[in-house]
Amino acid sequence: MSFTIAVAGKGGTGKTTISSLIIRDLLKRGKKPIFAVDADANVNLNEQLGVEVEKTIGGVREDMLQKVGVGEMPSGMTKEQYMEYELQDSLVEAEGFDLLVMGRPEGPGCYCYANNLLRRYMEILAKNYPYVVIDNEAGMEHLSRRTTQKIDLLLVVSEPNPISIMTAARIRDLAKDLKIDVKKVGLIVNRVNGESPEILKAEAEKYGLELAGIVPADATVVEYSWQRRPATKMPDDAPSVMAVTGILDKFVA
Ligand SMILES: Nc1ncnc2c1ncn2[C@@H]1O[C@H](COP(=O)(O)OP(=O)(O)OP(=O)(O)O)[C@@H](O)[C@H]1O
Ligand SMILES: [Mg+2]
Secondary structure, eight states: OOEEEEEEESTTSSHHHHHHHHHHHHHHTTOOSEEEEEEOSSOOHHHHHTOOOOOOHHHHHHHHHHHHHTTOOOTTOOHHHHHHHHHHHHOEEOSSEEEEEOOSOOOSSOOHHHHHHHHHHHHHHHTTOSEEEEEEOTTOHHHHHOOSOOEEEEEEEEOSSHHHHHHHHHHHHHHHHTTOOEEEEEEEEEEESSOOHHHHHHHHHHTTOOEEEEEEOOHHHHHHHHTTOOGGGSOTTSHHHHHHHHHHHTTOO
């Protein structure tokens, strides 16, 4: 059974950075292979993981819809086989992890059939990995579309201010409203720059949010981002790397 960690939060709070640092940390712990999912339409987790993406699930879905429409399924292949093949083909295989990119959401059209197949195969696929890490877009669309799979740990990322912490609580509520099966929720306050952990913790508790941890504003993250270097390559002693390790110590055996 895989342990699924989903990272959510408002735009620009640091979801992708933190997702990559989680993957970095799990790799270091030897929790391999990891199934990384970029569930943001603005695909960029791959850059932070240092891999290239050729196909997205959104693209596969569009393709299938079009091919079915013009009766162009490769001969001898059922739609199921075609989808399974395409899904395998979209998987970016890297050292210790595989990445699947969801890509843009569907346009107008009837995608139910393609979506159902996708969902089914993704769930089968996820079972091959001890850890699944999902970098989500703010609306959590992709999470809500999943059916049976639970989220063991939902980490909501916020900035170190009261408004952002309130927004994080709303995102937690949204997950509830969307009936996403979440076992545990934790708040990560990112880019902390002198704000007191006690105050952040107290603020989170006003909304019944547990502070999973804080990640400091880290010059290494800024430097790597300008140099277009993957966050996973940051050194062990970078403050943000150490902070994420400290957070995962609480949840990963
Ligand atoms: N702890 C940190 N210290 C310094 N800079 C950070 C930190 N975390 C994130 N950043 C920077 O903030 C910016 C946004 O981070 P990131 O892309 O991870 O956010 P996001 O929530 O995934 O954004 P989006 O909603 O656009 O997907 C990036 O330039 C990143 O380098
Ligand atoms: Mg992102």
